Amino acid sequence: MDKQYLTQQLMQFFDQYQANINWDLYQTDIQVHMLNKGDCLLRQGERSANMFFLCSGLVRYYSVSESGKEYTQTIAKSPRLVGSTRALTLSQPALFSIEALHASTAISFPWQPFYQQMSQDLAFTQAYAMFLESIFIHKEQKEHAMVKHSATQRYLDFCRDFPELKDTLPQQQIASYIGITPIALSRIRTQLKTDQR
Amino acid sequence: MDKQYLTQQLMQFFDQYQANINWDLYQTDIQVHMLNKGDCLLRQGERSANMFFLCSGLVRYYSVSESGKEYTQTIAKSPRLVGSTRALTLSQPALFSIEALHASTAISFPWQPFYQQMSQDLAFTQAYAMFLESIFIHKEQKEHAMVKHSATQRYLDFCRDFPELKDTLPQQQIASYIGITPIALSRIRTQLKTDQR
DNA sequence: GGGCGTAATTAACCTAGGTTTAGAGAAGGA
DNA sequence: TCCTTCTCTAAACCTAGGTTAATTACGCCC
Numbered sequence: 001m002d003k004q005y006l007t008q009q010l011m012q013f014f015d016q017y018q019a020n021i022n023w024d025l026y027q028t029d030i031q032v033h034m035l036n037k038g039d040c041l042l043r044q045g046e047r048s049a050n051m052f053f054l055c056s057g058l059v060r061y062y063s064v065s066e067s068g069k070e071y072t073q074t075i076a077k078s079p080r081l082v083g084s085t086r087a088l089t090l091s092q093p094a095l096f097s098i099e100a101l102h103a104s105t106a107i108s109f110p111w112q113p114f115y116q117q118m119s120q121d122l123a124f125t126q127a128y129a130m131f132l133e134s135i136f137i138h139k140e141q142k143e144h145a146m147v148k149h150s151a152t153q154r155y156l157d158f159c160r161d162f163p164e165l166k167d168t169l170p171q172q173q174i175a176s177y178i179g180i181t182p183i184a185l186s187r188i189r190t191q192l193k194t195d196q197r
Numbered sequence: 198m199d200k201q202y203l204t205q206q207l208m209q210f211f212d213q214y215q216a217n218i219n220w221d222l223y224q225t226d227i228q229v230h231m232l233n234k235g236d237c238l239l240r241q242g243e244r245s246a247n248m249f250f251l252c253s254g255l256v257r258y259y260s261v262s263e264s265g266k267e268y269t270q271t272i273a274k275s276p277r278l279v280g281s282t283r284a285l286t287l288s289q290p291a292l293f294s295i296e297a298l299h300a301s302t303a304i305s306f307p308w309q310p311f312y313q314q315m316s317q318d319l320a321f322t323q324a325y326a327m328f329l330e331s332i333f334i335h336k337e338q339k340e341h342a343m344v345k346h347s348a349t350q351r352y353l354d355f356c357r358d359f360p361e362l363k364d365t366l367p368q369q370q371i372a373s374y375i376g377i378t379p380i381a382l383s384r385i386r387t388q389l390k391t392d393q394r
Numbered sequence: 395g396g397g398c399g400t401a402a403t404t405a406a407c408c409t410a411g412g413t414t415t416a417g418a419g420a421a422g423g424a
Numbered sequence: 425t426c427c428t429t430c431t432c433t434a435a436a437c438c439t440a441g442g443t444t445a446a447t448t449a450c451g452c453c454c
Contacts, residue, residue, distance in 0.1 A: 065345045071341075071344050073337075073340070085330060086333075086334050086337065089330055095337075119319075119323055120319070122316075122319050122322060125319060125323055125326060126316055129322060129326045129329060132326060132329040132330060133283075133329060135333065136283075136329060136332065136333045136336065137282075137283050139333065140283065140292070140336065142340065143270070143336060143339065143343070144260070144268075144292070146343055146344060147268050147343060148262045148266070150410080151410075152410095170430095170432095171431075171432070172431080179344050180411070180412085181411075181413085182432075183411090183412080183432090183433085184410085184411050186432060186433055186434085187411085187433090189433095190434090347440080348440075348441070367400095367402095369401075377441070377442085378441075378442060378443085380402090380404090380441090380442075381440085381441050383402060383403055383404080384403090385441095386403095387403080387404090396454090397453090397454085398451100398452085398453085398454105399450105399451090399452090400452105401448100401450080401451100402448080402449075403447080403448070403449090404445105405444105405445095405446085405447100406443100406445090406446105407442105407443080407444085408441105408442080408443075408444100409441090409443095410439105410441090411439090412439080413436100413438075413439100414435105414436090414438100415435090415436090415437105416433100416434085417433085417434080417435105418432085418433075418434095419430100419431085419432080420429100420430085420432100421428100421430080421431100422428085422429085422430100423426105423428085423429105424425100424426095424427085424428105
């Protein structure tokens, strides 16, 4: 798709924070990613120096443990920055993969020079702090739910938070988001159905 | 204890970030808190406009669910800022209490005017973003451990991360940090002892 | 020393959720 | 049309950790 057009979206996204960015510096490094369902932007264990901007579509962050179990940490909707803050700031391999849940479009740009330039811009740094605050708060709520709520409650929470996904996303992935096996989720769903009557 | 002296520590803490702060504005609002073991700086459900700086000692962040179960989210050592970013930025009641694990000293100051002034200071905003990044990374690792590791593994992780606490902290609180009951922890400990032989 | 409150252990029992295996639909491809 | 593959459901069984309750151990105050 049109790189010009997508870059436009990225610029608009940052405009809302009144950050003063010289995009010309990155023109040559910006890459367009057309994703089909199941394609990955970033793979667990990979080192990447890029941040991504999700222009359209939907992705999930998931990780796989040594024992082969999959856990979906986050589901992110466009428009949004996506990427591993941790991997970029500590320059370590990513702890999770980022996978498209539908067809999606994203662009990538190199984080270091961008962050270098941006950390001189107060408006941007403020916006970045706000971004971190918001994902932090989300993470805190998810930790809370994982520890304090039963699987059934977490499923109901998921249905409340993502009403548009509860019927379109495969149940395996819903199960992986709430931290249980698809089999347990199936049990919970039939249990809920019989309770309703 | 000497307010002057503790305030000095707070200023030194921010000096390391080269933030340019006019402390005179807050002199009258700064309060000193001398904490005994078990005293709380902040109580779950309370609204507070203050941020705290832990000058000496050790605190834990814990929350109690409706069903009366306690969960320790974080253990924080001095010197450090402590408080609920979430409660302050959204001006909502705190989701957790902050309790001293030993005798500790802290000072409090009003967050809003401070943050207002500080968000004009690039060095401070950068430092704040780094602070958020660091607690975010910690939270991500804890979420990961809670989901992927067994209670036994989480106990071993705790012993690795807090070697100085594993014998001094009451087992109830260790259990609450790793998200199990004290009874389960006792079982795990005897299990580990017999395994060693 | 004797009582008392708190913390830690132990054992018996229970339950949520994992594991394994099998089968039922739906969807595509030759 | 049949065959394959993928997703979901169902049932039998297992296990980690929760629950309850009784027992012991360790201060601490009188």
